[in-house]
Amino acid sequence: MLRFILNNEGIATDQPSGMTVLDFVRYHKNLKGTKIGCREGDCGACTVLVGELIDGMVRYRSMTSCLMPLANAAGKHIVTIEGINPTDGSLTPVQQAMVDESGTQCGFCTVGFVMSLTGFCLGTPTRSPVSSDQAISSIDGNICRCTGYKSIERAACRIGEQLPVNIAQYIPEYFSDIALRLQGLGSDDSRPETSNLRSLVGGGTDLYVQRHDQMSASDPTPLLYDDRLRSIRNTDEHIEIGGSATVTDLLESPVMHAIFPHLYKHLKLVSSTPIRNMATLAGNFVNASPIGDMTVWFLALDAEIELMPGTQAPSPASQPRTINLKDLYLGYKQLAKQPDEIISKVRFKKPASGFKFNFEKVCKRTYLDIATVNTAISLTYSPPYEGGVAAASADGVVLSYVHVAAGGVAPIPLYLKRTSEFLRGKEITEETIAAANEIIQAEISPISDVRGTEQYKRLLIRQLFRAHFVELFGT
C-alpha cells in the first residue's frame, strides 16, 4: 500500500507503484488539470509539485508527472493545479500574472507553467534576492507553442518582482498542516517491500521514456529518495556523492560550487528544472547513453563508483566494490555490472591548485535538449599565469594532469584516454591543441543520426575541444 498526500487528500493505494503520477491523477483521481503533452518529460504540460519533508519543513520541487512513478510519490505531498486553485474561484498571484500578461493562449501548456512558477515561489523565502532570470529559469522545462513566450516572460518577471512575499497568498490554507500530515504518514509502510521487487528506478527520467509500458505495470524499487544514497560530502581526499543525488542536488551543493565556479552555467545546459529535480547521477551513468551529460562530466573528473550488491546478490554479506567510471562501459548500453547492483557512491579526487574544469555541449536547441556532442575537461597546470593561450604558450605553462571526455562520438560515453595522456606534460600552445585534435579524431567513431552527421560531429568535437581552452585560458 502506497501512502502519500495528493493535494488535500490522503491517499493509500494499491495501484502498481510503477504507474506514473500523471496517469494516477488524471485517470484514477479524475484531476484533469494536469495535461498530457509528450509523456517523455520534454514539454512540461504535466508538471506537478512534489513536497518532501526535510527537517520538519516541506520543500517543494517541480517534476514532470509523466516520468514519475507512484513509488516516488510515497511519503510525499503531490500538488496538482487543483491543489493550488483558490476555492472561491479567484486566482493566485501566479495565475493572475499569467492572465494579466496574456501568458495563455490555447491554454494546454498553461497549467504546467503555473505549477513551475508556483514551485519557484514556494522555494523563494530561502532564496534572495530574486532576479527575473531565476523566475524565468523555473519554466525552462515548459514548452508553449502559441505565445512565443514573451508574454510568459513578462508574467515571470512580474512574479519575480513581487517576491519574496507572504507565501500564503500563493497556496491554500491546508498547506500549513502538510508537514505534520507527512510526518504522520510515517515511512515504514509507505514504501513497498523490497524483497518481492525486480526492477529499480531512480528518477525515472530515462527509464520511463524508454520503457513506459513495461514500467507502468511493474512495482519497481525506488532509489530516488533513499537518504543513504543522496549526500554530497567532502572527505579528506575525495568529494563523495551518493548515487541518488539529483542534478539539482549537485546544483545546490556548496561543496560542488566551491570546486566548479561555473556550475550553474554548465548544469543549466543539462535538461530542464523539473528533470534536474528528478534525474539522479547513478541513473545517468547506468543509462549508458553515449551522450549522457553527467557521465561525460564525471568521466572528465576521472571519477570512480562504488557498486553495492543488489537484493539478488549471492550473499547478503557481499561487500561493495569500487571501479573506475570509465571501466563501467563495455559497449553500447553494455555495463560492467550486475543488473541489480546499485551505484551507491561516486567519488572524485579533491582538486589541487591550478585546477580548471569546463563543460561544453551543443545540440539543436541550446537548452532543454540532448547533446549532439558534449565534452568535459579537467586539468591542472603550472606555473600560474594570466592571459590566453598565446600568453600560456609564451610563459611555458604546462599541463600536469588532464582528463578529457566526450559524448555523441562513440557507442559509449567516451573517456578520451590517448588524448588525455598526450596532453599531460605538454605546454599550452596552438600546436598542442591542434595535435590533440588529431588524436581525438582517431579516438572517436561518431555515426550519422538524427542529431547530426558524422562529418558535423567530427567538426563539432574539434570546435568544442578548442572551446575548452578559449573558456579556460581566453582567446
Place this chain on the structure above:
Amino acid sequence: MKNIDSHSHVRGESIYLDDIPLVEGTLFACVFDSPIAHGKIKSIDTSEAEKCDGVVRVITAKDLIGENQIGGIVPDEPLLADGEVHFCGQPIAIVVATSEELARKAAKKITAEIEPLEVVTDPRVAAANSDLIVPPKTFVLGDTAAAFMDCEFVFEGRTEQNGQEHLYIETQGAYAVPMENGGLKVYSSTQGPTAVQRAVCRVTALPMHKVEVDVQRLGGGFGGKEDQANAWAAICAVATQLTKKPVKYALHRMEDMRMTGKRHPYSSDYKIGLDKNLKIVAYEATFYQNAGAACDLSPPVLERTLFHCTNSYYIPNVTATAYCCRTNLPPNTAFRGFGGPQGMFVIESAIAHAAEKFGVSASEIQRRNLIDDGDEFPYGQKAESEAITSWTQADEKYDLAALQKEADDFNANSKYFKKGVAVMPVCFGISFTKTPMNQARSLVHVYTDGSVAVSTGAVEMGQGVNTKIAQVAATVFGIDVADVKVHTTNTLRIANTSPTAASAAADLNGKATQLACDTIRNRLFEVAKELVEAASINDLSVRDGFVFRNDEKTSLTWASLVMEAHLQRVNLSEHAHYATPGIHFDWTNAKGHPFAYHVYGTAIVGVTVDCLRGRYEVDYVKCCHDFGTSMNTAVDLGQIEGGIVQGIGWMTMEEVVYDADGRLRSNALSTYKVPDIYSVPKEIDVLQLETSRNNLAIFNSKAVGEPPLMYGIGAYFAIRNAIKSFTDRSPGFDCPFTPEKVLLNLYPDES
C-alpha cells in the same frame, strides 16, 4: 481585453478532448500503422491481437460499412490501407479495447506482410516520374522571356526548404458516442467540424443530419488539425458503428508525429533579373512541393505559394509554376502560412543572391521594389499597399542603418561572435483562395435575463477568435462581454462551416455575428422606441445595462427591455449569414481578385552567431505591423509574438528528418525541437502601423493569425549575414539553419 478563456486556463478548468467525462462503457481505439513507406499488403494477421485481454474488436478495411475514403479534395486517401501502403504510419487496422493500455498493447501484436515497393521521398524525383497529384499550376504576369533578354543582371539558383511539425501541445483525438437511430455524436479536436462530419459520414454511410460534431476548443492547431483531424474522428466513428459503444482515441505523441503530415517541404528554382538601379524586372520560379502520399490540402497550399511568390514586391514580369509531387511521406498539410512562407523564402533567397553579386545589402533591393498602390500582383489583383509605409515607419522608429552599423562595429572587434541583420517585409492575402469557402454563419440567442449566447463556425484554438466574437456581440448590443457566452462549435447549431483557417475566422464569423446581433438589436430598439418614446431607433443605445435615448440614460434596463420584447412575442434569436463581397478568382487564366485585403508589415531581425560552436541567438525582431485598427491588441500582439517565434523555429532548429526509407527519425520531442523560452528573441518590439483605410476586416481589425509567422524568415537571412562576416564563402539557401548547417558553413573547408 484579455482572452475570455484565460481564467479557466490558468486554473486548469478548461476542457479539451481528453478531459471530456466519459460515457459508461466507453472503449478505446488504437491504430496499427504501416511500418514501411510503400508496399503491397500480402496479408494482415490480427489473430494474436484479437486474443488479447480486453480486446473487443479489430477492424480492417473490409469491415467498413461506408466508403473507405477520407480524401477531401481528391479521393486518394483510404481511411485504412487496402491492398497497398503509401507511407510509414498509414493506418492499417484499428484495435478497440476496454482500456487505452490494452488497445495499445494489442495493436503491437498485429503483423502485416508487406512486399516493399520503391520509396520516393524527393519531390523532384516524383516530378521526373510525372507522379503529380494535380496538374501543375502557373501564374503569369507580363512576359518574363522577353524581359530577361533585356535584363543587365540575371541570377539563377536553387533553394531547399524543410517541413515543420505542428507540435500542437494537445495531440490529435476524437471521441464518438452512439446516438439513437444509428446516429453519432463526435467530439473532435478539429479546426474543421464540417470536414470531420463529411469524413465520418463517408466512412459510416450515414447522412450528415445524423452526425453531430462538437468542438469545445483545441490545445493548438496551427493548420495541423484542419484536414488531419478527420482520420481519428472517422476511426472512432467506424469503431462506434461496429461495436455500438462509445469509442475514444487520443493519440500518443509519437503516434501523432509519425502518422500525421506536416508543413510541405519544397525544392525550388529561381531566376531573377534586375536593372542597374536594382529594380527587379523579371522573376521566374519553379516550385516542387513535397505533398506526401495523398492529396490532403496540398493543391490550395501550392496555390498560395504562387499567390505569395513575389511577397511584398512589385515585379512587372513573373512566371511561377508549381508542381504538386506525390511522395511516400505522410500527406503534408496546412500549416500557418499555408504555402505562402515557402513562396516568400524563394524570392527572398533570389534577392539575397542578387544583392551579394551587386555587393549591396539585400535591404537595398527589397526597399526599391516594394509594391505600391495600384501595382498589380501576378494574379491580377491591384494592391492597396502598406508595404512602403510599413517599411518607412519601421526604419524611422528602429533605424536600420544604425542597427547595421552596430552589427558591423561589433563584428570588427569580435573574433568568435558575429552579428547579422536582415529585413523581412511581408504581404499576405486574407481570404480563402477558394472563393466559395468565404462564408460563415452565426446563431445568436438573447435570453430573457438579458444574457447572450453565440454559436459560430469558428473554432477556438488559442488564437482568441471567441474573445473577438464575444466582443462583437457585446459591442453591437452595448452590453458587457461577461454577458456573452460563445458556445462550442457544433454542426447542429452551425452547418456547412468552413474550417477555422486562412486567418479568416474572426472576419467571417465575426461579421456573421455582427449581422445577427444588428438584427436582434434593431428589433429590440423598435420595442424600446415605444417604451422610452424615442423618435427613431437611431437615437437609442445601450450602456451600463440601461437604454440611452440621445445619449441620455433612461430608466429602461437592458434586461427589462429583453423581457418586454419577449412578452411582445418579438424574436430574440437570429441566424445570420455572411459572405465576403467583391472577391472572385478565375482559374482558367489564373486572374482575379481573390483577397478581401492584404496584411502588410516589415520586420528587422538581428542575430548573434557563436562562430566557435555554431550556435546562435536571436537578439531582436523589431517590426512595424499592419493591424488595420486592432479590436484587441492583447490578442493580436500574442498572435504576432507567437507567429514570429514559430517562424523562427521553422527557419532555425526545427528539422523534420526522414530517412531514405521514408521513416520519420525526428519522431518525438526529444529529437524534434521547437523553441523553448531561451531560444526566442531577446526582444520583440511591435510598432502598430498607423493607417485609417477602410477594409473588409471585422471592425477594421485586420486578420493576424498567419502573417507574422513570415517575419521569422528574416532570422534565416540574418544568420546567413552573420556567417558571411566570418567567412568569405556564401552559404546556399537551405533551411532550416540548424546549428549543424551553421557550423559546416562557418568552416566550409572542413566540410
